[in-house]
Every structure is written in C-alpha cells, then in structure tokens.
Amino acid sequence: MSTSDSADNSLIDGGTHDVLVIGGGVSGLMAATFTARAGLDTIVVNDGESILRRNAHVENLPGFPAGVNPRLFADMLQAQATGNGADHVSGTVTELTGSLKEGFTAMVETEHATSKLNADRVIISSWSDVSYLSSLPVDIRDAGSKQYIETDALGRSTVDGIYAAGRLTEKYHQAVIAAGDGAETAITLIHDSETPFYNDWVAPEGYFTDRGRDVPPGCEEISATEKRARERASMAAMQEYFEEPHSDRQRTHPSLVDDPLGRVPTDE
Numbered sequence: 197m198s199t200s201d202s203a204d205n206s207l208i209d210g211g212t213h214d215v216l217v218i219g220g221g222v223s224g225l226m227a228a229t230f231t232a233r234a235g236l237d238t239i240v241v242n243d244g245e246s247i248l249r250r251n252a253h254v255e256n257l258p259g260f261p262a263g264v265n266p267r268l269f270a271d272m273l274q275a276q277a278t279g280n281g282a283d284h285v286s287g288t289v290t291e292l293t294g295s296l297k298e299g300f301t302a303m304v305e306t307e308h309a310t311s312k313l314n315a316d317r318v319i320i321s322s323w324s325d326v327s328y329l330s331s332l333p334v335d336i337r338d339a340g341s342k343q344y345i346e347t348d349a350l351g352r353s354t355v356d357g358i359y360a361a362g363r364l365t366e367k368y369h370q371a372v373i374a375a376g377d378g379a380e381t382a383i384t385l386i387h388d389s390e391t392p393f394y395n396d397w398v399a400p401e402g403y404f405t406d407r408g409r410d411v412p413p414g415c416e417e418i419s420a421t422e423k424r425a426r427e428r429a430s431m432a433a434m435q436e437y438f439e440e441p442h443s444d445r446q447r448t449h450p451s452l453v454d455d456p457l458g459r460v461p462t463d464e
C-alpha cells in the first residue's frame with residue numbers, strides 16, 4: 197500500500213475537525229497519531245511525498261537494527277496514523293485563514309475540486325511549503341531559498357491555535373528528530389485543548405490500580421490476554437510488512453530525472 201492509497205477525499209465535508217495536520221510526512225503523521233490517540237478528531241492533508249522517500253535505506257531509526265526501506269517506513273507511519281483514527285486526504289493546502297476563537301479554514305486543492313476544510317487547531321508540518329500562511333501573522337524566517345516557521349520550545353507558532361513541527365521549524369534533518377518533534381508538538385496541542393495531562397502509555401493490568409491509583413488520563417491498563425492478542429496481531433502485521441521488498445520505485449532529487457516525484461526506473 198502506498199500513502200495515497202489510503203486517502204479518502206470524501207472526508208472534506210464541511211464539518212469541523214479538532215485538529216488539521218498539514219503535511220503527512222514523518223512529523224505530521226507522528227503528530228496525527230498522538231492527537232488521534234488522545235481522542236481528538238484529526239485529519240491529515242498531504243500533497244505528495246515525504247522527502248524521506250528519496251532515501252535509499254534508512255539506518256538510523258529507532259527499532260530497526262538492520263535498517264528499513266524508507267518507502268515501507270513511510271507506509272507504516274501512515275498506517276499507524278490511520279489505524280489510530282486519523283483521517284487522510286490527498287490534496288494541497290493553498291490557503292489557511294481564521295483564528296483560535298473563530299476556528300481555522302484551509303483551502304484544499306484535490307485532483308478534481310477545491311474545498312474548504314475547517315478545524316479548531318492546526319499543526320503545520322509541510323516541509324517545505326509555507327506559502328499558504330500569507331494571510332496569517334505566523335512568524336516565518338527567510339533563509340535564502342528556505343523558509344522556517346518560528347515556534348516556542350514546544351511547537352506553538354506565533355498565532356494561537358497554530359503549531360508547527362518537523363524540518364519546517366529548522367530542526368535537524370533526520371527522521372527520528374522530525375518524528376519526535378511531531379509527537380512533542382501534538383502533546384503540546386493536546387495539553388492546550390480541553391484534554392487533561394496526557395501520557396499515552398499502555399501498562400499491564402494493575403500497574404496503577406493495584407497501588408490504589410486511578411489510571412491516569414491517556415493511559416490504559418490491559419489484561420495478560422489482551423496483551424497476548426495485541427502482540428500476536430503485531431507479529432502478524434510485521435511479518436506481512438517485511439514479506440516482500442517494497443514495490444515503490446526509488447526516488448531521487450526531482451531535478452535529476454524527468455518525473456515530478458523524482459522516481460527513477462527500476463533496475464531489477
């Protein structure tokens with residue numbers, strides 16, 4: 197499955213989402229996973245390809261001691277966000293307007309239409325496009341051909357209700373850093389909304405309650421049976437992911453080949 201396969205553009209329906217994530221690359225999908233798991237109605241709009249898909253073999257991600265195909269990893273991140281309840285639209289955000297008080301509206305260009313998408317809060321993770329922010333007072337730093345969004349240490353931009361994560365905030369250019377930044381920014385957003393302090397932990401049954409404590413917000417205690425069921429499901433899913441080499445073609449810099457996504461011919 198490639199990222200675009202799971203997009204459902206009928207989700208742009210005029211309703212208001214709790215969180216709009218602009219950019220479904222590493223930071224955006226990690227942010228969406230956290231906000232969706234916190235019970236916030238989350239929608240991701242992504243217009244193309246995480247820059248990570250240009251990599252040939254990622255060898256510095258936590259949990260992959262032998263490395264991993266970057267296109268497979270991007271698909272797994274997508275599946276993790278949607279599996280935890282985030283919706284996904286394939287389109288380009290061309291304008292963002294509004295405020296925390298009145299809500300935000302994004303203009304989203306999809307293959308066949310331009311539609312409005314409404315959200316209470318927005319996470320921007322659209323490396324490297326900030327053009328759609330021109331009508332909002334979001335502080336942006338010009339650095340030659342690149343532009344970076346100014347945030348506080350936890351991902352809040354200079355506009356209340358708008359957050360930013362990933363390379364677009366001038367973080368170091370590694371996937372684990374983008375993922376961590378997406379998670380941190382999402383938790384900041386969760387804390388800023390009505391949600392109580394949030395951990396997002398899964399603990400064994402009794403871990404809190406056998407000590408006379410309530411299960412904290414965003415935590416879960418699961419039984420040994422449930423733990424085994426989840427482990428088995430995880431093993432089956434990972435076996436499926438790693439059964440065959442990934443079918444997507446290698447990407448390179450788009451300026452090097454005659455393909456808008458930088459796909460090179462297969463060599464096998």
Ligand SMILES: Cc1cc2nc3c(=O)[nH]c(=O)nc-3n(C[C@H](O)[C@H](O)[C@H](O)COP(=O)(O)OP(=O)(O)OC[C@H]3O[C@@H](n4cnc5c(N)ncnc54)[C@H](O)[C@@H]3O)c2cc1C
Binds near residue numbers: 223
């Ligand atoms: C050749 C290459 C090799 C690399 N190798 C490694 C490596 O080995 N290890 C490592 O840790 N890192 C590596 N990186 C870096 C890593 O890919 C990035 O640091 C990481 O992907 C940044 O995550 P991000 O979420 O900020 O941006 P991205 O993952 O690029 O995500 C941004 C997303 O926003 C979307 N978007 C942009 N504008 C809009 C818009 N207007 N509307 C909707 N969507 C939009 C884009 O299509 C994209 O999907 C490599 C990068 C390259 C180029």
